[in-house]
Amino acid sequence: MSTAPNLTAVPATATIPRHIAIIMDGNGRWAKQRFLPRVAGHKAGVEAVRKVTRAARALGVEALTLYAFSSENWRRPEEEIGDLMGLLRLFIRSDLDELVRENVRLRIIGDYRRFAPDIVNLVDDAVARTASNTGPLLAIALNYGAQAELAAIARRLAEHAVAGEVDPAAIDADMIEQALDTAALPPLDLMIRTSGEQRLSNFLLWQAAYAELLFVDTLWPDFDAAALAAAVAAFGQRQRRYGGL
Numbered sequence: 001m002s003t004a005p006n007l008t009a010v011p012a013t014a015t016i017p018r019h020i021a022i023i024m025d026g027n028g029r030w031a032k033q034r035f036l037p038r039v040a041g042h043k044a045g046v047e048a049v050r051k052v053t054r055a056a057r058a059l060g061v062e063a064l065t066l067y068a069f070s071s072e073n074w075r076r077p078e079e080e081i082g083d084l085m086g087l088l089r090l091f092i093r094s095d096l097d098e099l100v101r102e103n104v105r106l107r108i109i110g111d112y113r114r115f116a117p118d119i120v121n122l123v124d125d126a127v128a129r130t131a132s133n134t135g136p137l138l139a140i141a142l143n144y145g146a147q148a149e150l151a152a153i154a155r156r157l158a159e160h161a162v163a164g165e166v167d168p169a170a171i172d173a174d175m176i177e178q179a180l181d182t183a184a185l186p187p188l189d190l191m192i193r194t195s196g197e198q199r200l201s202n203f204l205l206w207q208a209a210y211a212e213l214l215f216v217d218t219l220w221p222d223f224d225a226a227a228l229a230a231a232v233a234a235f236g237q238r239q240r241r242y243g244g245l
């Protein structure tokens with residue numbers, strides 16, 4: 001049994017972000033600091049995924065989107081890509097029952113159909129098994145890149161326009177929003193990046209338009225329930241104006 005997450009940093013009256021996205025960075029450095037192979041960092045990263053998804057549920061966060069594999073991660077050595085794929089298989093096999101039980105709705109964003117057929121099947125089955133759930137959303141970004149997401153939408157809209165199905169003058173931000181991989185998720189409120197890097201690395205570029213950005217020094221494997229609670233408490237202190245006063 002897992003112990004209850006430590007969420008004491010969040011005041012009872014705090015505004016809880018409806019949708020949090022996380023760039024889980026720093027697995028390699030965490031491993032290096034311990035003279036361990038990079039895969040050990042990724043394994044510890046999966047443990048952090050477990051802790052943080054549980055904590056997000058306990059806090060009442062409606063949607064959590066995790067950047068597990070970017071469209072640029074194919075540039076990593078083949079062995080590391082294989083390790084990440086192996087961990088993804090393991091995570092789905094070992095954690096799906098908990099997600100189903102906890103009423104979580106699993107979603108995938110990104111072009112995951114380029115992964116090995118057994119992973120595509122595993123992912124499709126996992127999404128299907130949670131499809132009738134009604135609780136929090138867990139979106140995992142697999143082979144995701146925001147520029148590719150937006151280019152695909154532009155291509156689709158252009159095809160519809162050429163076919164006479166869409167009036168180019170009617171294309172607006174709402175129409176694009178409806179076509180995003182995240183269309184079914186609440187608006188993104190908070191984007192967190194761990195490990196001290198301060199960039200978005202092609203993650204949810206459109207969705208981040210009005211999100212609060214939080215960069216923390218903690219390496220992803222060390223990010224836990226208390227760290228998420230601290231991030232949520234920091235979010236609660238931000239003044240959001242959406243371009244107004």
Ligand code: FPP
Binds near residue numbers: 025026049068
């Ligand atoms: C960044 O650390 C992390 C990744 C590229 C992969 C994130 C993947 C996981 C946490 C595990 C798989 C996830 C799931 C949902 C099963 P890095 O390797 O770039 O670290 P570094 O910058 O310190 O080298």
